[in-house]
Structures are given as structure tokens and as C-alpha cells.
């Protein structure tokens with residue numbers, strides 16, 4: 001776990017060249033509190049401290065964050081987009097197919113792309129999305145039935 005939550009949201013916003021607003025600060029704080037959250041989940045957190053916030057303003061803030069490199073959006077197959085503050089280290093994710101838990105796992109190489117195809121077909125490859133799908137420890141221990149696999153993770 002990083003100390004992202006401890007870093008002041010306004011400092012992060014300014015460092016990314018973004019104007020500091022109450023809703024943006026609240027979204028940064030929510031991301032620090034709950035990494036790998038969807039926009040809807042972040043909205044629920046933000047609405048606790050800023051009841052007047054709209055879901056649209058949370059979406060707007062997240063879009064601005066991703067554009068500015070402050071946040072990263074991951075899009076696991078069959079799931080809503082998830083957001084996190086941990087950027088630029090090309091880390092990957094473990095995702096529980098049963099309960100949806102997401103965990104970070106360091107990229108062994110560290111930079112993108114960490115995998116190169118045997119034949120690039122002339123493409124200039126700049127990233128490889130690696131998602132590890134399976135059951136988290138709790139789900140594996142409880143033996144709960146796995147949801148039908150929607151789509152295997154790409155590697």
C-alpha cells in the first residue's frame with residue numbers, strides 16, 4: 001500500500017496542472033481512500049463530504065485526471081472502468097472473478113510494454129495489458145461458485 005491518501009489532494013492537482021476545486025479535491029481523496037473504484041463508487045464516497053456533487057462532475061473530474069496523468073483508468077473485461085492514483089509504474093492487476101476484488105501486482109519489467117509479441121505485424125507496440133483473473137483468497141476458501149467467465153483477460 002502506498003501513502004497516496006496522505007498526500008494533499010490540492011498539491012496533487014496543482015502538480016498535474018489542474019485547477020483546484022472542491023469536487024476535484026474530494027474525488028482525489030476518494031481515490032486515495034478506495035483504489036480501483038468505479039465512477040459510481042467514487043461518487044458515493046464524494047457525496048458524503050460534498051452532498052451537492054453530481055455524478056457528472058465526478059465523471060468530468062475523472063476524465064480530467066486521466067488526461068492530466070494524475071489517475072489511471074483500467075478497463076477489465078465485463079466490468080465498469082476502474083480508477084486509481086497509482087500511475088506510471090506499469091503495474092498489473094489481479095481480479096477475483098467471483099467478488100470483483102482487485103489487487104495491484106508489480107510489473108517485473110516496470111516499463112511498458114513489458115511483453116512483446118512474437119510478431120508485431122508492423123505495429124509500434126507501446127503497451128501490453130496484463131490482467132490476472134482467478135479467485136481471491138477469501139472466495140477460494142469459501143468455495144463459492146464462480147460466475148460464468150465472461151471473457152478471459154488479455155495478456
Ligand SMILES: [Zn+2]
Pocket residue numbers: 096097098099100101135136137138139140
Ligand atoms: Zn473474491
Ligand SMILES: [Zn+2]
Pocket residue numbers: 036084086091092093103104
Ligand atoms: Zn492498480
